[in-house]
Amino acid sequence: MAVFVNRYPENVPGKFYVDDQCIDCDLCRETAPDNFTRNEDGGYSYVYKQPTSPDEEVLCKEAMEGCPVEAIGSDGVEAAAVSPAQPSPQPQAQ
Numbered sequence: 001m002a003v004f005v006n007r008y009p010e011n012v013p014g015k016f017y018v019d020d021q022c023i024d025c026d027l028c029r030e031t032a033p034d035n036f037t038r039n040e041d042g043g044y045s046y047v048y049k050q051p052t053s054p055d056e057e058v059l060c061k062e063a064m065e066g067c068p069v070e071a072i073g074s075d076g077v078e079a080a081a082v083s084p085a086q087p088s089p090q091p092q093a094q
């Protein structure tokens with residue numbers, strides 16, 4: 001199961017993301033090329049565009065279910081709500 005806090009920083013915010021378990025097998029990029037692409041230097045995939053149509057949503061879900069190492073998550077919106085990328089500064093105790 002993908003872990004939101006372990007996602008690659010290139011993932012655009014939103015529902016789907018790729019975490020650091022990716023083994024660069026190419027399946028997601030083949031399945032949903034409008035949403036997944038490759039970091040050439042790092043050798044892994046990330047979500048460069050969240051799905052904007054029902055068809056893209058289906059393909060992203062298919063990619064997630066087909067990922068051999070379960071590196072794709074679809075809980076990005078919920079996880080971001082409870083685990084913001086930039087924590088708010090805490091008030092200083094006087």
Ligand code: SF4
Binds near residue numbers: 025027069
């Ligand atoms: S299907 Fe999974 S392991 Fe394969 S490239 Fe995509 S995220 Fe990485």
